[in-house]
Amino acid sequence: MAKVGIVLLSGGLDSATVAAIARNEGYDLHAMTFLYSQRHKIEVLFAERLVQHFGIKKHIKIEIPSEIFQTALVEGSNISVPKNRDIDETSIPETYVPGRNILFLSYALAYGESVGADAIFIGANAVDYSGYPDCRPDFFEAFKKMADKGTKAGVEGRGINIFAPLMYLKKHEIIKLGISLGVDYSLTHSCYDPFEDGSSCGNCDSCILRKRGFAEAGVADPTKYRE
Amino acid sequence: MAKVGIVLLSGGLDSATVAAIARNEGYDLHAMTFLYSQRHKIEVLFAERLVQHFGIKKHIKIEIPSEIFQTALVEGSNISVPKNRDIDETSIPETYVPGRNILFLSYALAYGESVGADAIFIGANAVDYSGYPDCRPDFFEAFKKMADKGTKAGVEGRGINIFAPLMYLKKHEIIKLGISLGVDYSLTHSCYDPFEDGSSCGNCDSCILRKRGFAEAGVADPTKYRE
Numbered sequence: 001m002a003k004v005g006i007v008l009l010s011g012g013l014d015s016a017t018v019a020a021i022a023r024n025e026g027y028d029l030h031a032m033t034f035l036y037s038q039r040h041k042i043e044v045l046f047a048e049r050l051v052q053h054f055g056i057k058k059h060i061k062i063e064i065p066s067e068i069f070q071t072a073l074v075e076g077s078n079i080s081v082p083k084n085r086d087i088d089e090t091s092i093p094e095t096y097v098p099g100r101n102i103l104f105l106s107y108a109l110a111y112g113e114s115v116g117a118d119a120i121f122i123g124a125n126a127v128d129y130s131g132y133p134d135c136r137p138d139f140f141e142a143f144k145k146m147a148d149k150g151t152k153a154g155v156e157g158r159g160i161n162i163f164a165p166l167m168y169l170k171k172h173e174i175i176k177l178g179i180s181l182g183v184d185y186s187l188t189h190s191c192y193d194p195f196e197d198g199s200s201c202g203n204c205d206s207c208i209l210r211k212r213g214f215a216e217a218g219v220a221d222p223t224k225y226r227e
Numbered sequence: 228m229a230k231v232g233i234v235l236l237s238g239g240l241d242s243a244t245v246a247a248i249a250r251n252e253g254y255d256l257h258a259m260t261f262l263y264s265q266r267h268k269i270e271v272l273f274a275e276r277l278v279q280h281f282g283i284k285k286h287i288k289i290e291i292p293s294e295i296f297q298t299a300l301v302e303g304s305n306i307s308v309p310k311n312r313d314i315d316e317t318s319i320p321e322t323y324v325p326g327r328n329i330l331f332l333s334y335a336l337a338y339g340e341s342v343g344a345d346a347i348f349i350g351a352n353a354v355d356y357s358g359y360p361d362c363r364p365d366f367f368e369a370f371k372k373m374a375d376k377g378t379k380a381g382v383e384g385r386g387i388n389i390f391a392p393l394m395y396l397k398k399h400e401i402i403k404l405g406i407s408l409g410v411d412y413s414l415t416h417s418c419y420d421p422f423e424d425g426s427s428c429g430n431c432d433s434c435i436l437r438k439r440g441f442a443e444a445g446v447a448d449p450t451k452y453r454e
Contacts, residue, residue, distance in 0.1 A: 060292070060294055060295075062292060062295075063290075065287070065289060067287055067338065068287075068289075068334065068337050068338050068341065069337060069341060092379050092382070092383075096379055098336075098337050098340035098341045098378060098379065098380075099333060099336045099337025099338075099340055099341075099377070099378060100337065101377065102333045102336060102337065102373070102374070102377050102378070103330075103333045103334060103336075103337050105333075106326060106329045106330045106332075106333035107295065107330060109325075109326045109329060109330075110295050110296060110325050110326025110327065110329065110330045111294065111295050111326075113325035113326055114295065114296060114325045133376065133377050133378060133379060133381065133382045134377040134378070136376070138376050139373070139376040139377040142369070142372050142373035142375075142376045142377065143373050143377065145369050145372070145373070146329070146366070146369040146370050146372070146373040147329070148369075149360065149363070149365050149366040149369045150326075150328065150329050150360050150361040150366040150369065150370065151325060151326060151329070151360060151361070152319050152323055152325065152360060153325075154360065155319070155360045
C-alpha cells in the first residue's frame with residue numbers, strides 16, 4: 001500500500017518543491033491550503049494549478065477566520081509590508097504570523113490521523129526564515145513530541161512523521177532541486193503584496209529572496225514583476 | 228491591567244466551570260467555541276447562553292470543515308455513539324476525535340498571541356477521560372513546550388500559560404466547585420446524542436458521567452433527559 005502524505009501547499013515556490021520531493025519518495029499526497037484573508041490570497045489559485053500539475057487527488061482548503069491572525073500579511077491589518085529592507089536573519093520579522101505553522105500543522109495532524117497518513121510535509125526553512133520561531137528545527141521536534149503524546153496514532157507507536165525537507169537548503173538549492181524533480185515554477189507565486197493581475201511587487205522580503213534564488217541558481221525566473 | 232484569558236467553551240459542564248474559575252482568578256475572558264458538524268451542535272447555543280451568563284465580551288466561533296475529523300461524535304460518520312456501556316478508563320474510546328484538543332489549543336494560541344493573552348483555559352480532565360491521549364497532563368506539558376518554541380511570545384519569555392484546572396477533579400467535585408462559583412448548570416449541556424428539542428439521551432458516556440456527578444455531589448441535576 002502506498003504511503004500517504006499530507007503536504008501543506010501554499011502555492012509558493014517552497015511548498016511546490018516539497019510536494020515534488022514527497023511525490024518522488026512515493027507518497028500518495030493530499031494537499032492542504034489555508035485561506036486567511038492574506039494579501040497573497042492569489043496563492044490559492046496557484047495552489048490549485050499545482051494540485052493539477054502534480055496530479056494530487058485530494059485538495060483540502062481551510063478558511064481561517066480573520067479574527068485569528070493579526071500581522072502585516074493579513075488584509076485590513078494596519079501594519080504595512082516592509083519593502084526594500086535588509087533582511088535581518090536573527091530578529092523576529094514584522095511579517096511573523098502568531099501561531100501560523102502551529103495551526104497549519106495541527107490541521108494536517110487532525111486530518112492526517114483521520115485518513116491514516118504516514119507523514120506531513122512542510123516547506124519550512126531555517127536558512128532564509130531563521131527569524132521565525134515556527135520555522136526552526138527545535139520547534140518541529142517539539143511539535144512531533146507533542147503530537148506523539150496527544151494522538152492515538154502517537155500513543156500506539158504509529159506516530160505521524162513531520163518532514164521539513166527544505167530546512168537547511170538555500171533558496172537557489174531549493175530551486176535546483178525542484179527543477180531536477182520537474183517542478184514548473186511558473187505555477188508558483190511568492191509575493192507578499194501582489195497586484196490584482198497576479199504580478200509580483202518585486203521588493204518585499206519574499207520577492208527579494210525569490211529573485212536572488214533564481215539568479216544564484218542560474219535559472220531564468222518565470223515570475224512577472226512590476227516594480 | 229487585567230490579565231487576559233482565552234477559555235475554550237463548548238457549552239458543556241466542564242468548560243462552564245473552567246470559565247467560572249478563570250473569571251474568579253481575575254481574568255478578562257475571551258471565549259472560543261468550535262463547530263465541527265458534531266451531533267451535539269446544540270452545545271453552541273448553550274455556549275452562547277454561558278457567554279451571556281458570565282458577561283464575556285468576545286466570543287469567537289470557529290467552524291472546522293467536516294473533512295477534518297472522523298469520529299462517532301461527528302454527524303455523517305458511520306461509527307455510532309456507544310450506549311449503556313461500562314466506561315473503560317484505560318483504552319482509547321471510540322469517541323476519540325483525532326487531533327481535537329491539539330487543533331483547539333492551536334487556535335487559542337494563535338488568537339491568544341494576537342490579542343496579548345496571558346493564559347488559555349481548557350476543561351480537560353484525566354479522571355473521567357483518561358483514555359483520551361489529548362486530555363492527559365503529559366500532553367499539555369508537551370503542548371506548552373512546543374508553544375514556547377514556536378511562538379514569538381514563547382521565544383521572548385512571555386509564553387502563554389495553558390491551564391487545565393479540572394485535570395484531577397472528579398465530576399462531582401467539578402460540580403461542587405462550579406456551584407460555589409455561581410455556575411448555573413441549567414445553561415450547560417453534555418449529551419453526545421441529543422434530541423432536537425435539546426433534551427439529552429441519558430445513556431451515552433457523557434450523560435452517564437453527568438448524572439453520576441450530580442448524584443455524587445448531592446445536587447439536583449437540572450438536565451432534561453429522555454430515556
